[in-house]
Amino acid sequence: MTKSLKAKGHDLADSFIQLEVLNKKQVKDEAFEKFENKLDGINLFPLKPTGIEIFQINVGKMCNQVCKHCHVDAGPDRKEIMTRETMQLCLDAMDHPVITTVDLTGGAPEMNPDFRWFVEEIKKRGKHIIVRCNLTIILANKKYHDLPEFFKKHQIEVVSSLPYYSASRTDNQRGDGVFEKSIKALQMLNDVGYGREGSGLTLNLVYNPSGAFLPGDQQSLEADFKRQLKRKYGIEFNMLFAITNMPISRFLEYLIESGNYESYMEKLIEAFNPGAAEGVMCRNTLSIGWDGYIYDCDFNQMLELKVQKNCGQHLKDFDAEKLLDRNIILNQHCYGCTAGSGSSCGGTTA
Secondary structure, X not given: OOOOHXXXXXXXXXXXXXXXXXXXXXHHHOOOOOHHHHHHHOOOOOOOOOOOOEEXXXXXXXXXXXXXXXXXXXXXXXXXXXXXXXXXXXXXXXXXXOOOXXXXXXXXXXXXXXXXXXXXXXXHOOOEEEEEOOOOHHHHOHHHOOHHHHHHHOOOEEEEEOOXXXXXXXXXXXXXXXXXXXXXXXXXXXXXXXXOOOOOOOEEEEEOOOOOOOOOOHHHHHHHHHHXXXXXXXXXXXXXXXXXXXOOHHHHHHHHHOOOHXXXXXXHHHOEOHXXXXXOHHHOEEEEOOOOEEEOOHHHHHOOOEOOHHHOOEHHHOOHHHHHOOOOOOOHHHHHHHEOOOOEOOEXXX
């Protein structure tokens, strides 16, 4: 099995090295234009929050898969797992009324030993819950086989990555045999009502390109996926989110090794869309690390770019009012969220 960058001792496992790559001089000794300059040109700098509606919580980097594009560098060899003590800090913070949705991610969030307890505690607080399920975890072990029923019981919105509706492209990105297991897991979710019209059980899929290019039109991709998955496997789902690959972690490794880094960054910069910039997810979302530190988004979390210092960088110092008035931390990877139709954990933003 492929190892994580951290397990391999790769330079890019260090967020400082990643940031050095993103900010170093490029072609003709000139650095790419600073992202903040783009925002300044459309009167969006400094970038400010519009709210804190969504708490996106990384409950651990452990995963049963090692995907080539993973910005978390997750895998079975990652031991960073959120403790129940930190989960309690999350629960205390989310009692603030502005937070309406809790988005649980990883790794494979279900592998955290306190995952089900955490879900039940969040539901007691009346929050909408999203779980980012990689699908294959449902089949990985008998103790996960009842996850579709557990999700249904708690009315959880399930969001799952499926790079394509063919085995070759999916397995190339996510590992051998992943497509077959993903199809089986989707059928199990359909069997309990997920993705079925009128069930009230939401099943959304995530598409991201397998190479150094931007995703196609989200609506067209969704129509293709719905037609092909229904025809071939009887699978139904609600929406497809088209997400741009961020030039960090394993995808950054791929870009450098394939000689595509500079051309990919140029594509992102040339496709900068002011409309997408206005709707970036960091404006209504907070990202919480497995150890309780607070970030503007999931990508900043992986680059260890915590929220502005005077706002309280850890859940122990959670202050919603200060966080609502913070300046969002920016860097060159932010071009990925503002290219073309934009990109967020909920798909396009423009």
